[in-house]
Structure formats: structure tokens, C-alpha cells
Amino acid sequence: MKADWAETTEQQVLNAALRIAPEEGWTSRLAVMAGKACGLSAGETELLLPQGPADLAALLSRRHDAKALAALEAVDPKTLKIRERIARGVEARLNAAAADEAAVRRCTGFLALPSHAALGARLAWESADVLWRWAGDTATDENHYTKRLLLAGILTGAIAVRLSSGPAAALAFTDRRIANVMAFETWKRTTRLKPSEFMDTVAGALGRMRFGA
Numbered sequence: 001m002k003a004d005w006a007e008t009t010e011q012q013v014l015n016a017a018l019r020i021a022p023e024e025g026w027t028s029r030l031a032v033m034a035g036k037a038c039g040l041s042a043g044e045t046e047l048l049l050p051q052g053p054a055d056l057a058a059l060l061s062r063r064h065d066a067k068a069l070a071a072l073e074a075v076d077p078k079t080l081k082i083r084e085r086i087a088r089g090v091e092a093r094l095n096a097a098a099a100d101e102a103a104v105r106r107c108t109g110f111l112a113l114p115s116h117a118a119l120g121a122r123l124a125w126e127s128a129d130v131l132w133r134w135a136g137d138t139a140t141d142e143n144h145y146t147k148r149l150l151l152a153g154i155l156t157g158a159i160a161v162r163l164s165s166g167p168a169a170a171l172a173f174t175d176r177r178i179a180n181v182m183a184f185e186t187w188k189r190t191t192r193l194k195p196s197e198f199m200d201t202v203a204g205a206l207g208r209m210r211f212g213a
Contacts (some may be wrong), residue, residue, distance in 0.1 A: 006048060010059055012038045013031070013038050013045070013056070014056060014059045014060060014063065016033075016038055017030055017060075018060075018100050018103040019037075020033050021102070021106045025110075026057065026106040027110075030053050031052040031056055032052075053110060057111060057116075057119065060100070060103070063096075064096040067099070068092040068096045071096065072088065072134055075088060077135050078136065082135065083178050083182055085136070086154075086178055087174060090131070090154060090158055091171060091174070097162070098167070111123070121152070128148040128155060131151060132148060132151060
């Protein structure tokens with residue numbers, strides 16, 4: 001299977017899936033139905049997308065990441081403050097997802113299932129990494145991971161708010177969460193707390209809450 005054929009066909013199957021998903025849902029049958037709509041047999045579809053709906057979810061997320069970056073090409077992040085860069089990035093990513101809103105609703109429900117939580121977290125991390133790189137982040141220490149972890153949480157929450165309450169509510173949510181993150185960064189600098197120490201503190205607190213120790 002040639003790479004260029006596979007990449008082109010993946011996108012064709014994804015396009016078909018986006019048309020089918022609002023009615024079918026993000027199910028194990030979705031990939032087979034979308035492949036059939038593109039003239040593929042069930043075996044060919046399985047060869048192309050061995051994880052079925054999980055592969056389609058990854059393709060959709062990465063397509064939206066690419067669309068967000070394309071929309072941000074006209075923006076020079078160096079002219080913006082960090083919080084403004086992140087707000088613009090999140091807005092672009094939300095708008096990219098909104099173009100496929102009906103299918104995104106189904107995909108979001110799929111990724112919310114416990115069995116797919118790890119995939120959802122990985123895709124949110126990828127999206128956060130794309131936006132931080134656009135924003136000019138060059139951190140290679142623990143801050144690299146902390147920034148992406150925090151932004152992944154903002155993205156996940158903002159998409160949920162966008163789907164449930166609309167764009168204005170999603171942007172307001174984003175602004176509040178970014179303000180919280182900026183306050184945390186200020187506090188971290190003043191206390192000289194390293195990200196690893198912060199996570200150890202959080203883990204210890206959660207453990208005490210859970211086990212009463």
C-alpha cells in the first residue's frame with residue numbers, strides 16, 4: 001500500500017465518515033460504512049484503518065489541528081502577549097472543529113468513554129503541542145510538559161462548552177481558564193516551585209483525600 005494512496009484514501013474515508021457519523025454515531029461500524037461509501041471492501045478498510053473509529057478520531061483531530069494552523073498563518077504571534085497567543089490559538093482550534101460540529105459531537109462522546117480516554121488525552125496533548133509551537137514556545141524542561149498538560153485541559157473543556165453552550169460561552173470559558181493558568185504561573189515563580197514538585201504536592205493531597213492518610 002503506497003503511502004500517498006493511503007493518505008489520500010484516509011482523507012476520503014474521513015470525509016465519508018463525517019457525513020455518516022451524525023446518524024450512525026462514532027461506532028465500530030462507522031469506518032466500514034465510510035469505507036464502503038468510498039468503494040472499499042471491509043478488508044481494505046480494516047487494512048487502512050485497523051483501529052476503525054479510533055483511527056478516524058485521530059485523523060479528524062489532526063485535520064482540525066492543521067486547519068487551525070492554516071487560519072493562524074495571518075497572525076504574527078510575536079505581536080501578541082502569551083495569553084493572547086493562546087486565546088487566539090484555542091479560538092482557531094474551536095472554529096476548525098465547529099465546521100464539523102455534528103460529527104464532532106459524536107466523536108467527543110466516543111473519546112469520553114473510559115476505554116478511549118487515553119486516546120482522547122493523547123490527541124488533546126497533540127493539539128496543545130501544535131498551538132504552543134505556533135505560539136513560539138521553545139521550552140525543553142519540565143515546563144514543556146506542564147504547558148501542554150494545562151492547555152490540553154483548556155482545549156478539552158472549551159470544546160465541550162462550545163458544543164453545549166455555543167461559541168461565546170466557549171471563549172468566555174477559555175479566557176477564565178487562561179487567567180487561572182497565568183495566576184498559577186505567577187504563583188509558581190514567586191514560590192520557586194518546580195513543576196515536578198507541584199505535581200508531587202497535588203498527588204500527595206489527592207492521596208490523602210482518597211485514603212485519609
